[in-house]
Amino acid sequence: MDEIRIIEIKKSVYENNDREADKLRQQLREEKTFLLNLMSSPGSGKTSLVLRTIEALGQEFKIGVLEADIDSAVDAQTVARTGTQVVQLHTGGMCHLDAGMTLRGLQELGTRDLDLVILENVGNLVCPAEFDTGASKSAMILSVPEGDDKPLKYPLMFSEVDALVLNKIDVLPYFDFDTDAVEERARRLNPNIPIFAVSAKTGQHTERWADWLRGEIRAWNSDAC
Amino acid sequence: MHELGIMETVLDTALEFAKDNNATEIKEIHLLTGIIFGIHQEYAELFFRMVSKDTIAQNAKIVFESVPACFICTECKGKTEYPAFSEKEFYCKHCGSKKVTMVSGREFRIQNMVVV
Ligand SMILES: Nc1nc2c(ncn2[C@@H]2O[C@H](COP(=O)(O)OP(=O)(O)O)[C@@H](O)[C@H]2O)c(=O)[nH]1
Ligand SMILES: [Mg+2]
Ligand SMILES: [Zn+2]
Numbered sequence: 153m154d155e156i157r158i159i160e161i162k163k164s165v166y167e168n169n170d171r172e173a174d175k176l177r178q179q180l181r182e183e184k185t186f187l188l189n190l191m192s193s194p195g196s197g198k199t200s201l202v203l204r205t206i207e208a209l210g211q212e213f214k215i216g217v218l219e220a221d222i223d224s225a226v227d228a229q230t231v232a233r234t235g236t237q238v239v240q241l242h243t244g245g246m247c248h249l250d251a252g253m254t255l256r257g258l259q260e261l262g263t264r265d266l267d268l269v270i271l272e273n274v275g276n277l278v279c280p281a282e283f284d285t286g287a288s289k290s291a292m293i294l295s296v297p298e299g300d301d302k303p304l305k306y307p308l309m310f311s312e313v314d315a316l317v318l319n320k321i322d323v324l325p326y327f328d329f330d331t332d333a334v335e336e337r338a339r340r341l342n343p344n345i346p347i348f349a350v351s352a353k354t355g356q357h358t359e360r361w362a363d364w365l366r367g368e369i370r371a372w373n374s375d376a377c
Numbered sequence: 378m379h380e381l382g383i384m385e386t387v388l389d390t391a392l393e394f395a396k397d398n399n400a401t402e403i404k405e406i407h408l409l410t411g412i413i414f415g416i417h418q419e420y421a422e423l424f425f426r427m428v429s430k431d432t433i434a435q436n437a438k439i440v441f442e443s444v445p446a447c448f449i450c451t452e453c454k455g456k457t458e459y460p461a462f463s464e465k466e467f468y469c470k471h472c473g474s475k476k477v478t479m480v481s482g483r484e485f486r487i488q489n490m491v492v493v
Contacts (some may be wrong), residue, residue, distance in 0.1 A: 154493050159398050161487045163390055165383050165408075248379075279379060282414075304464050307413050311479060336475060340448070340467050343478045 169283055173251035176258075176286030185263045186369045187254075187271060189287035191309065194275030196295040197319040199227040200352035201361070202270050206234050208362035213267035213369060218257045220249050221275050237261060248279035251286045268369055277302065281309035288372050291315040296329045303337035311341040314368075315348065317361055322351040380420040381428075383485075387439075388428050390487050395433060400492035403434040407489050411444045411482040412462045437490070446482025450474050 164170065180187055192198050198221065206215055219228040220241040228240040239261045243249065249257075254271060263269060271287065273280045292313045294302050297320060303310045310316070316338055318331060335347050348361040391406050410416050418441050429435045445458040448467055455471035459482070468475045 154401075156404070156491060156493055157398070157400070158489055158491055159394050159400070160489045161390060161394055162489070163487050165386050165485045165487060168386070282379065301464075304466065307462075307479075308415075308483065311413065311483060337466070340475070340477050341479050 166282065166284070169250050169252075172255070173284035173286040176251050176255050177288065180258075180263065180286070180288065181372065183263055184373045185266050185269060186289075186372045187258070187269045187285070187287040188365065189271045189273055189280075189285045189290035190293070191273045191277070191280045191290065191313070192275060192293035192295070193277055193298060194221070196275070196293040196298065197317075197352045198272045198275070198293060199230060201293060201317065201319065201350075201358070202231060202272060203234065204350075204352050204355060204358045205270065205362060205365065206231070206236055208359060209268065209366060209369075210234070210236070212366070214265060216261045216263065216266045216269045218254070218261060218269060218271045220253075220257070221272050227272065237266070243274060246274065247276050248274055248283050249285050250283045254285040254287075267373075268365075277306040277309045281306070281312050289314040289368055291317060293317045293319050294334065295320040296323050296327050299327075300330045300334045300337075303334060303341065307341050310338050310345075313342070313345070315346045315361075315364060316342075318347065318349040319352055321349050321356065322354050380417055381424045383416070384421055384424040385428050387487055388425065388432070388434060391434055391437070391490055392432060394490065395492055398492065401433060402493050403437040403490055404493065405438045405440055405491040406434070406487065407440045407442060407491075409442050409444055409484060409486045409488045411484045412446050412459060413479070413482040414485050415462050416441070416485070442488065444482060444484055447480050448477035449480055451476040451478060 190198050216237040217231045218239050220243050228238045232238045239257050241257045290313050350357040445460040448457045450469035452474040453472040457470045469477050
């Protein structure tokens, strides 16, 4: 008895969430609904980019929005004014969304007839990166005033996302922000990541972002079988 | 980081494995964390003490094993390991190139445990 033993476990700490996320992704694939998980710090321009995206793709795709950012009741109203279906998630101060919370939000929204759902995740560059929400693709926004050192400080986020949007390029002249350095830093963590430098305010180059998203949505739907 | 939630998962998993293996006490739990994750070890310990109270894991020692981040150089193909996170630029230590790509460093696993 009372003998010392070693028991092998070798399990990811995120295993349960990862399993739920995969299940949700599969379900969305069957429904032909593309879920985009959009992440950034507070104020980087998530809501502004959501509005630009609706403007660019709203004719082609039926779009829904899940608002999870803290204090985003205002954001939800802003988005709802475009005639888009919006659900305000009550995250109760949580710093991220997991697959279970995303699923509940999607159920409330009703995804059957939607082609694209954009999840505006909680404004935070740390926690949301750890949790797979079940999204088809995820993207992050880094805005010029935040500084070009963010990939060095938050490598996990930059390594996890499928696309990087550099927002607020209209204010580049006023900041010491090296776009090339950011791109290089991001690609060290994520070699093939598409990067879009845009201004959600003026609309400059936002069509490049919309083109990428359109391509991803089409690929998602054609892969479904 | 989500030290609290994570340590709850660690505890649940450890207790489950302990039960399946008829263990009466958990002595040590070994966690493998990639340096890109940056877990706060002191908080994790503290939370584990909280959640494991009155279980067979309450005296378990949490052992963190850091997994270095490994980068491959696209120019000289050399490998560079970063054993700790520092917020500094990653580059190739063989040829000095900054054109490196990460191949590991993001894992976070419950590796094994020592029980009686
Ligand atoms: N100058 C500039 N301001 C922007 C741009 N995009 C968003 N903003 C402003 O930044 C603030 C935060 O934007 P918002 O979309 O609410 O960010 P969120 O918190 O990530 O949803 C608002 O005042 C926006 O008007 C941009 O491209 N350029
Ligand atoms: Mg917002
Ligand atoms: Zn090299």
